[in-house]
Amino acid sequence: MAESQIDIDMAMHELGQRLRAAWNKEHVVPVGILEIARNEARNQWEIEHQIEWELKKHAREAPQIEPPRIEPPDPDLGR
Amino acid sequence: MNCVCKNRPVICGAMDDLIKLVRTYRYSGGVADRVRLAEEICRQIEPRLLLFVLGFIQMPDAEIVLGHSVKAIIGEMKKFEPRSTKQFWTWCFRIARIKISQRLRERDFAESQPRFPEELRKLLERAGNHEPLSPGVKYAMKMLAASQADAYEFLWRHFIFEIDYSDIADECCITYDDVRTKIKHSLDEAQKHVN
Numbered sequence: 001m002a003e004s005q006i007d008i009d010m011a012m013h014e015l016g017q018r019l020r021a022a023w024n025k026e027h028v029v030p031v032g033i034l035e036i037a038r039n040e041a042r043n044q045w046e047i048e049h050q051i052e053w054e055l056k057k058h059a060r061e062a063p064q065i066e067p068p069r070i071e072p073p074d075p076d077l078g079r
Numbered sequence: 080m081n082c083v084c085k086n087r088p089v090i091c092g093a094m095d096d097l098i099k100l101v102r103t104y105r106y107s108g109g110v111a112d113r114v115r116l117a118e119e120i121c122r123q124i125e126p127r128l129l130l131f132v133l134g135f136i137q138m139p140d141a142e143i144v145l146g147h148s149v150k151a152i153i154g155e156m157k158k159f160e161p162r163s164t165k166q167f168w169t170w171c172f173r174i175a176r177i178k179i180s181q182r183l184r185e186r187d188f189a190e191s192q193p194r195f196p197e198e199l200r201k202l203l204e205r206a207g208n209h210e211p212l213s214p215g216v217k218y219a220m221k222m223l224a225a226s227q228a229d230a231y232e233f234l235w236r237h238f239i240f241e242i243d244y245s246d247i248a249d250e251c252c253i254t255y256d257d258v259r260t261k262i263k264h265s266l267d268e269a270q271k272h273v274n
Binding site: 007008009010011012013014015016018019020021022023024025026027029030032033034036037038040041042043044045046048 | 104110113114116117118120121122125126129130142145146149150153154157199202203205206212213215216218219220222223234238239240241266270
């Protein structure tokens with residue numbers, strides 16, 4: 001087929017299809033990239049929970065302040 | 080329902096599972112669940128993402144860019160709520176594109192990176208041993224290789240990844256009509272360079 005007769009749009013789409021099919025057939029997901037994903041998920045979880053942990057830790061370590069005692073009203077008052 | 084091409088998210092219905100995984104990840108609280116889901120999401124996006132990256136940058140830099148992209152995607156996934164698989168992919172490609180640009184700048188070789196790199200050419204040649212490549216595909220390869228950087232980027236997205244005009248417009252922050260015009264112009268220019 002002469003190059004002038006090629007439908008460019010169709011040819012480009014066909015190239016894409018052939019390339020993706022060939023790639024999917026040959027490509028194997030490397031172990032290293034899965035490790036990156038797992039580590040990042042773990043890091044994110046730790047960051048999200050760090051604030052929560054620190055708040056709880058501060059709450060435990062803070063000295064307990066007793067609320068002021070309120071005396072019950074004198075029953076004789078106003079007699 | 081079993082899918083015969085479960086590990087091939089580019090061309091099959093396994094893509095529908097992806098958005099479910101992303102949503103589950105966003106709402107899961109336990110670390111073990113998150114780690115397992117992150118691995119599964121990575122397994123689904125890695126092939127397509129690496130192929131996308133390879134269009135712009137060669138190995139071994141492509142693998143480094145891929146690692147940065149996956150890290151950023153997993154790291155930001157809690158903050159992004161995609162409405163569809165397509166929207167999720169647009170977001171992933173945007174992140175990958177940023178990481179590619181950063182790497183190209185770091186290595187100062189933006190102009191020296193060949194269009195349609197050797198790895199992919201060889202891949203197609205190997206595939207061509209089983210089913211010969213048509214003259215149209217060979218011509219399209221020449222066109223991609225001959226296109227200018229800007230034009231190549233649009234052609235790569237639209238024809239190789241079948242990203243439609245509206246998604247490219249979203250990703251590049253330009254209008255639908257601009258994308259349409261740009262792709263038509265890019266094809267004309269690439270054709271002139273080949274001829």
